[in-house]
Amino acid sequence: MKTFHAGLVGVGTVGTGVSKILLDKNSPLWEKLDCVPVLKGVADSNPDVKNKLNLPSDILFTTDAKTLLNNPDIQVIIELIGGLHPAKEIIMTALEKGKDVVTANKMLLALHGSELFDKARKHGKSISFEASVGGGIPIIAALRDGFIANRIESIFGIVNGTTNYILTKMTKENVKYSAALAEAQKMGYAEKDPTMDVEGIDSSHKLAILARIGFGVDFDYQCIYHEGISMVDLSDIWFAHELGYTLKLLAIAKKTENNIELRVHPTLLPHDHPLSSVNGVFNAICITGSAVGETMLYGKGAGQMPTASAVVADLVDVALGRAGITFKAMKTFSGCCERIPIASVSQFKTRYYLRFSVIDKPGVLAKISGILGNYEISIASVIQHKARENGNVPLIMMTHLAEEGNLQKAIAEIKKLDVIRDHTKFLRVEE
Amino acid sequence: MKTFHAGLVGVGTVGTGVSKILLDKNSPLWEKLDCVPVLKGVADSNPDVKNKLNLPSDILFTTDAKTLLNNPDIQVIIELIGGLHPAKEIIMTALEKGKDVVTANKMLLALHGSELFDKARKHGKSISFEASVGGGIPIIAALRDGFIANRIESIFGIVNGTTNYILTKMTKENVKYSAALAEAQKMGYAEKDPTMDVEGIDSSHKLAILARIGFGVDFDYQCIYHEGISMVDLSDIWFAHELGYTLKLLAIAKKTENNIELRVHPTLLPHDHPLSSVNGVFNAICITGSAVGETMLYGKGAGQMPTASAVVADLVDVALGRAGITFKAMKTFSGCCERIPIASVSQFKTRYYLRFSVIDKPGVLAKISGILGNYEISIASVIQHKARENGNVPLIMMTHLAEEGNLQKAIAEIKKLDVIRDHTKFLRVEE
Numbered sequence: 001m002k003t004f005h006a007g008l009v010g011v012g013t014v015g016t017g018v019s020k021i022l023l024d025k026n027s028p029l030w031e032k033l034d035c036v037p038v039l040k041g042v043a044d045s046n047p048d049v050k051n052k053l054n055l056p057s058d059i060l061f062t063t064d065a066k067t068l069l070n071n072p073d074i075q076v077i078i079e080l081i082g083g084l085h086p087a088k089e090i091i092m093t094a095l096e097k098g099k100d101v102v103t104a105n106k107m108l109l110a111l112h113g114s115e116l117f118d119k120a121r122k123h124g125k126s127i128s129f130e131a132s133v134g135g136g137i138p139i140i141a142a143l144r145d146g147f148i149a150n151r152i153e154s155i156f157g158i159v160n161g162t163t164n165y166i167l168t169k170m171t172k173e174n175v176k177y178s179a180a181l182a183e184a185q186k187m188g189y190a191e192k193d194p195t196m197d198v199e200g201i202d203s204s205h206k207l208a209i210l211a212r213i214g215f216g217v218d219f220d221y222q223c224i225y226h227e228g229i230s231m232v233d234l235s236d237i238w239f240a241h242e243l244g245y246t247l248k249l250l251a252i253a254k255k256t257e258n259n260i261e262l263r264v265h266p267t268l269l270p271h272d273h274p275l276s277s278v279n280g281v282f283n284a285i286c287i288t289g290s291a292v293g294e295t296m297l298y299g300k301g302a303g304q305m306p307t308a309s310a311v312v313a314d315l316v317d318v319a320l321g322r323a324g325i326t327f328k329a330m331k332t333f334s335g336c337c338e339r340i341p342i343a344s345v346s347q348f349k350t351r352y353y354l355r356f357s358v359i360d361k362p363g364v365l366a367k368i369s370g371i372l373g374n375y376e377i378s379i380a381s382v383i384q385h386k387a388r389e390n391g392n393v394p395l396i397m398m399t400h401l402a403e404e405g406n407l408q409k410a411i412a413e414i415k416k417l418d419v420i421r422d423h424t425k426f427l428r429v430e431e
Numbered sequence: 432m433k434t435f436h437a438g439l440v441g442v443g444t445v446g447t448g449v450s451k452i453l454l455d456k457n458s459p460l461w462e463k464l465d466c467v468p469v470l471k472g473v474a475d476s477n478p479d480v481k482n483k484l485n486l487p488s489d490i491l492f493t494t495d496a497k498t499l500l501n502n503p504d505i506q507v508i509i510e511l512i513g514g515l516h517p518a519k520e521i522i523m524t525a526l527e528k529g530k531d532v533v534t535a536n537k538m539l540l541a542l543h544g545s546e547l548f549d550k551a552r553k554h555g556k557s558i559s560f561e562a563s564v565g566g567g568i569p570i571i572a573a574l575r576d577g578f579i580a581n582r583i584e585s586i587f588g589i590v591n592g593t594t595n596y597i598l599t600k601m602t603k604e605n606v607k608y609s610a611a612l613a614e615a616q617k618m619g620y621a622e623k624d625p626t627m628d629v630e631g632i633d634s635s636h637k638l639a640i641l642a643r644i645g646f647g648v649d650f651d652y653q654c655i656y657h658e659g660i661s662m663v664d665l666s667d668i669w670f671a672h673e674l675g676y677t678l679k680l681l682a683i684a685k686k687t688e689n690n691i692e693l694r695v696h697p698t699l700l701p702h703d704h705p706l707s708s709v710n711g712v713f714n715a716i717c718i719t720g721s722a723v724g725e726t727m728l729y730g731k732g733a734g735q736m737p738t739a740s741a742v743v744a745d746l747v748d749v750a751l752g753r754a755g756i757t758f759k760a761m762k763t764f765s766g767c768c769e770r771i772p773i774a775s776v777s778q779f780k781t782r783y784y785l786r787f788s789v790i791d792k793p794g795v796l797a798k799i800s801g802i803l804g805n806y807e808i809s810i811a812s813v814i815q816h817k818a819r820e821n822g823n824v825p826l827i828m829m830t831h832l833a834e835e836g837n838l839q840k841a842i843a844e845i846k847k848l849d850v851i852r853d854h855t856k857f858l859r860v861e862e
Contacts, residue, residue, distance in 0.1 A: 290459075300723065
C-alpha cells in the first residue's frame with residue numbers, strides 16, 4: 001500500500017472532520033484505494049487541539065504552520081484556516097516549497113484565485129478546492145470534468161445553508177426574519193455576526209469560483225452584485241407564494257447575448273423549479289450546459305463531515321496524481337484567462353415582482369401601469385388585496401422580462417405619485 | 432496542443448452526438464484543455480453513416496470494427512453499439528490490443544463487468560463508463576471519486592427516463608398506463624418493444640453498476656429483484672397521492688444490518704422527498720454516504736447530447752491519463768471484489784401500501800388487520816372510500832416497517848377470506 005503525506009493547517013470544525021476520516025483505521029479509503037493519503041502533521045494556533053484530536057504520537061503537532069511547510073516529508077498542505085491571512089501566505093509558501101494544496105477557502109479563492117493559480121502553475125503544483133463550494137456536493141468536479149464537453153450557459157445555486165435555513169423557516173413557519181435568524185444562531189447554523197452569510201457575501205465568493213470554472217473567464221470579484229436576505233419581508237414571501245413562486249437566495253451566473261451576469265440576491269422561483277424544494281441547510285446548484293441540458297446537484301452545503309468528505313476527495317485526487325494532471329491540463333487554472341466585463345445592475349434583464357403600497361382610490365393602477373409602460377415594462381399579472389388597517393393597499397405586480405435600469409427609473413417616477421405610500425419593494429424572478 | 436486518438440464503434444443516437452462534439456471545430460474542449468481527444472476512425476455496419484455524419488476525409492470510416500481495433504494509431508475505442516454481442520468481443524479485443532475503452536453499455540457491464548474489468552487490468556488499460564448510468568449526470572464520478580471518503584449507505588435512483596415519463600404522465604394527466612406508454616412511444620421516449628424499460632430491466636442493469644461501485648462488492652446480477660410499471664393501476668397513484676405519496680420506479684441499493692438489498696420496483700415516496708418532484712424523462716439519483724449525508728444528482732438520463740456529454744467527459748479522462756490512474760487505483764475495478772449475498776425478496780423490509788377490494792360489511796377491517804397483526808405487520812393508516820358500482824369497496828392501508836416474507840404470507844391468508852374481492856395490490860414505500 002502506497003501512502004501520500006498530508007499536513008493539516010487549521011483545526012476548526014472542518015479540520016476536525018478531516019482528521020476524523022484520516023485518523024480512522026477503518027476509513028473506507030483503505031478498502032477502496034491502493035494509494036491512501038495519511039496525516040503526517042497538524043498545525044493549529046491552539047495547543048489544546050493536540051489532545052482534542054487525540055493525535056497519535058507519530059503525527060507531528062505544532063502551533064506554527066511553518067514547521068509543516070518546512071517539512072520535506074509533507075507532500076500536500078490542507079489549508080483550513082479560512083480568511084485571507086495568513087491563509088494566503090501559507091498556500092503561497094506551500095507551493096514554493098513544492099507541495100500541492102487542498103483548501104476550502106472560498107473567500108481567498110474568490111479574491112486572489114488567479115494569483116494563487118499562477119503561483120501553483122509556476123511551481124508545477126496544484127490547488128484543489130472542491131470543499132470551497134457546496135460542502136460535500138462534488139460540484140467543482142462536475143463543472144470542471146463531468147461537463148467538460150459543454151459550454152456552460154448558466155449556474156443557479158443555493159450555496160449558503162444559513163440563509164436557506166432562515167428563508168425556509170420564514171416560508172414554512174411564517175416567522176419574521178429576525179426570529180428565524182435567532183433560531184439559526186441557536187442551532188449553530190449562523191454566526192454571532194451573520195453578515196457574511198445573510199448579506200450574500202459568502203454566496204458571492206462561491207459564485208466567483210463557480211463562474212470562473214464554468215465560463216473559463218476571469219473578472220474582478222468586486223463586480224459581483226450581491227444583496228442579502230436581511231431586508232426580506234414576510235409579506236413578500238406570502239404574496240409570491242400566492243402567485244406560485246418560492247423565495248430563495250440564489251447565486252446566479254448567466255451568459256446573456258452580450259455579457260455575463262453575476263449576481264446574488266433573493267430570487268423568486270416557480271414552485272415546480274427543482275431549487276424551490278431545496279430546504280433548510282441543504283445546498284443545490286443547477287447547471288445548464290450546451291450538451292447536457294439542465295442538471296442539479298444537491299446535498300449538505302456545510303457542516304463538519306460533508307465538507308470533510310470533499311476535502312478528503314481532493315486529497316485522494318492529489319495522492320493519485322489526478323489533481324496535478326487536471327490542474328496542468330485545464331486552461332481555466334492558468335491564471336491568465338480572458339478578463340471579461342460583467343453586466344452592471346442596470347443591464348440585468350429578468351422578470352420582476354413589485355409590491356407597491358397605495359391609497360385605495362380609482363385610477364391608481366392606471367397611473368402605475370402607465371409609468372411602467374413608458375419604460376417598456378409590461379405587466380404579466382396583478383393582485384390587490386383588501387386595505388390594511390392603516391388604509392394602505394398592497395398592490396402586487398409581476399412583470400414580463402425587463403431591464404433593471406428601466407425598472408429603477410420607473411420606480412423612481414412612481415415613487416413621486418401622491419397615491420404611493422411607503423417604500424416600493426421589488427424582487428427578481430427566474431424561471 | 433496534444434491530441435489523443437479515438438475510434439468510435441456504433442453510430443446510433445449517442446454515437447451521432449459524440450461525433451457532433453468531436454467534429455465541432457468550435458468545441459469547448461479546445462478552449463478548456465491542453466490535450467484534446469480527436470476522432471480518427473468510425474465504424475458502423477451501416478455504410479450510409481459516413482455521409483450522414485458528413486465525415487471529413489481524414490477520418491477513417493469502416494463497416495468493420497476490426498479495422499479500428501487493428502489500427503495502432505487509435506488509442507481508445509468508444510463502444511456505443513449496446514447489447515452483449517459483438518460489443519463484448521470488441522471491448523475484449525480493444526483491451527488486448529492495448530487500447531483504453533469508453534462505453535455506455537449498461538447491460539454488458541451489469542452482466543459481464545467483472546470479466547471486462549479483469550481483462551482491462553491484465554492489459555494495464557482502463558474502461559470508463561460514465562454514460563452507462565444517468566445519461567449526462569456525472570454519477571459514476573461522484574460515487575467513485577467525489578464520495579470516496581464515504582461508506583455508501585444507500586443509493587436510490589430514478590434511472591430510467593421512459594418509465595418516469597410514463598408515471599409522470601399517469602400522475603399529472605390522469606391517464607392509464609397503456610395510453611401513457613403509447614404517448615411515450617409517439618414521442619420517441621419508448622421503444623416499439625418497451626420491455627427492457629417498462630419491466631425494470633434497464634434500471635436493474637444500472638443498479639448493478641451503481642451498487643458495485645458504491646459498495647465495492649461483487650454479486651450475481653441475476654439476484655437483483657426487478658418489477659416494472661406495466662401492472663401499475665391508476666387508482667393506486669390516486670390513493671397514494673391522498674396519503675401523501677408519489678409513485679416512482681426506483682432502483683434501490685441499500686445496506687441493511689445483515690445484507691444488501693438490490694431491488695427495482697414501483698415505490699411510494701413522500702411528496703416532499705427530493706425524488707418525488709423528478710418528472711418526465713429526467714433522472715435523479717440519491718446517494719447517502721457516511722460523511723456527506725444525503726445527496727442527489729439530477730439531469731437528463733438519456734438522449735443524444737446529454738449521453739454524449741458523459742461519453743466525451745470519459746474520453747477526456749482517458750486522454751489526460753486520469754482514467755488509467757483511477758482504474759488502477761480503485762480496488763472496485765479489480766474484478767476480484769468480495770462476492771456478497773443479496774437479500775431475497777422475503778427479507779426485504781419496508782413499509783407497505785396495501786389495497787384490498789372488499790365487500791362492504793361489518794368486521795372486514797378487524798379480520799384483515801387481525802391477520803396482518805398475526806404476522807407482526809402493524810397498520811399506520813387506513814382509508815376507505817365509498818363502494819364502487821360493483822359493490823366492492825377499496826380498502827387502503829399503510830403499514831409500518833415489515834418483512835416482505837411475512838407480508839406475502841398474510842396476503843395469502845387474507846385472500847382466502849370470503850370478504851375479499853379481486854386481487855390484493857401492494858406497493859413498497861421508502862421515506
